[in-house]
Amino acid sequence: MKITSIRQGVVPISSSIANAYIDFSKMTASVVAVTVESGDGRSATGYGFNSNGRYAQPGLLAERFIPRLEAVGELPAHADGGFDPIPAWTAMMKNEKPGGHGDRSVAVGVLDMALWDAAAKLAQVPLWKLLADRYNQGRADEQAWIYAAGGYYQPGKDVDALVEEMKRYLGLGYSVVKMKIGGSPGMGLREALLLDLQRIEAVLKLLDGQGHRLCVDVNGRFGLHAALSYGAAIQGFGLRWYEEPLDPLDYSTHATLAEHYAPPLATGENLFSMLDARNLIRHGGLRPDRDVLQFDPALSYGLVEYLRTLEMLREHGWSPRRCVPHGGHQFALNIAVGLGLGGNESYPEVFAPFGGFADSTPVENSRIRMPDIPGIGFEAKSDLHAVLRDL
Missing domain, CATH: 3.30.390.10 (Enolase-like, N-terminal domain)
Structure with a gap:
């Protein structure tokens, strides 16, 4: 060929x-x-x-x-x-x-x-089936767990608008959602924390107080003091995870945070090689029974390198089920289904046309089935296929 x-x-x-x-x-x-x-x-x-x-x-x-x-x-x-x-x-x-x-x-x-x-x-064959057959003894998940990522900061967007956004995601079939925190401009730590607690509590009220249905994401903004302060304030909410509170390459500070914050942490979307991922596993203090790894194959040399990363994780006692890739794209979704990962991110409202999945695959209780078409399935996502077809 x-x-x-x-x-x-x-x-x-x-x-x-x-x-x-x-x-x-x-x-x-x-x-x-x-x-x-x-x-x-x-x-x-x-x-x-x-x-x-x-x-x-x-x-x-x-x-x-x-x-x-x-x-x-x-x-x-x-x-x-x-x-x-x-x-x-x-x-x-x-x-x-x-x-x-x-x-x-x-x-x-x-x-x-x-x-x-x-x-x-x-x-x-669909990519998920090709991967299952080549690398996973023919075993593929029947469906993938996904969550709706959103809650971004936007001019004029208040707490009510945030809650309305999350309502839309629930209406689309998602039961787990994610929102941004730590980004209020011009505020001191105490003032920003109080505002974020209001935002978190408003979304938790929408979710009937079920913290396991909400993730929060800092995008690497905090130093140790802010990360610990926020961690102490949110620890009792039982959140699904506290995502990327620190610089992704500051492994020793991650380890310190993990000593003080018992609930799940999530990170890894800004690590782009197996070796960087290995340093996180060796030195970041993360716990393989609860923490979540978000390496994005589209940003980290592709699937060839991701396969090496999964092998490294197994050697260090981590299950592929602890991997939930960043990016919200169909490539990672195929990998999650074919290689038995823990799920995948989804962007129902942002990063169009790349966010979201095939048009004919509805979300039910934060789970989605894969279309049975050859390749990754871009042809089944009309707005994205229109862009790619122009090439």
């Missing part, structure tokens, strides 16, 4: 929303289309993109990674009718020094996604 065409573009996903650390007024995403032809006349075009929070990478794609991918000769065919993307991934990483996991992990992840989409299409 051989790659015959690679195309890339940049799509704006800008909006007026903000989390505790950044706003999304100038956010962009890279999109790619990779066409692969087989020796027997079959062909498939796979699509890829980077998930939110990291900008488009047209320069890295054009200067380094697309030329290396174009130079790949034959792709090794697989017995299922597809091909093995791992040698292509290896070719893309040729002459890349260790370390420096950042924007290049995003560029490689975009192309990796497209290769897996094409491989599953040539095998004429």
Whole structure:
């Protein structure tokens, strides 16, 4: 099998929303289309993109990674009718020094996604089934647990508007929701904490006081003092998790927080390699019986690296069920179902058209079934497919 065409573009996903650390007024995403032809006349075009929070990478794609991918000769065919993307991934990483996991992990992840989409299409199976058959002894979950991520800061958005947003998510079939905290501008710690407690309590009231149905997300804004102060204030709510309260690379401070905050913590969406993930597991003080790992395959060199990360986790006593990827995209959803992860994020109202899943797959009690179509399933999400098809 051989790659015959690679195309890339940049799509704006800008909006007026903000989390505790950044706003999304100038956010962009890279999109790619990779066409692969087989020796027997079959062909498939796979699509890829980077998930939110990291900008488009047209320069890295054009200067380094697309030329290396174009130079790949034959792709090794697989017995299922597809091909093995791992040698292509290896070719893309040729002459890349260790370390420096950042924007290049995003560029490689975009192309990796497209290769897996094409491989599953040539095998004429959904990606989740291809992954289950190749890597999980044929076992795939019947459905995936998902939660609605939102609750962003926005000009003029008060507590009532936050509650109305969460009501909409419940109406869409989600039973677990997530909101942002720690982002009130111009406030001292005490004042911001009091406001966030009002916001949290208002949403908890909507959820009948069931803390396990609510996650809160700081997006890495706090230092240790603020993280401990917030942790002490919310500890009694029984929240599903307290997400990314600290800088993602400050492992020793995570360990200190974990000593003082007993309920579940969640982090990892801004770690982009197996080695960074391993440092978190070794030194971050996280607890494999309760904490949640949010590594995003679309941002961290793609599925090839994610497979290495899952193997590392097993070696350190962690179950794949503790993994709930960031990003809210169909690629991670296929991985969650095919490899037995704990679930996946979802963005019902933001980051269109990349957020959300196939049009014909309703959410029921925060669970979703996968469409039975070849590849990742972008063709079943009409607004996203319209963007990708332009390539």
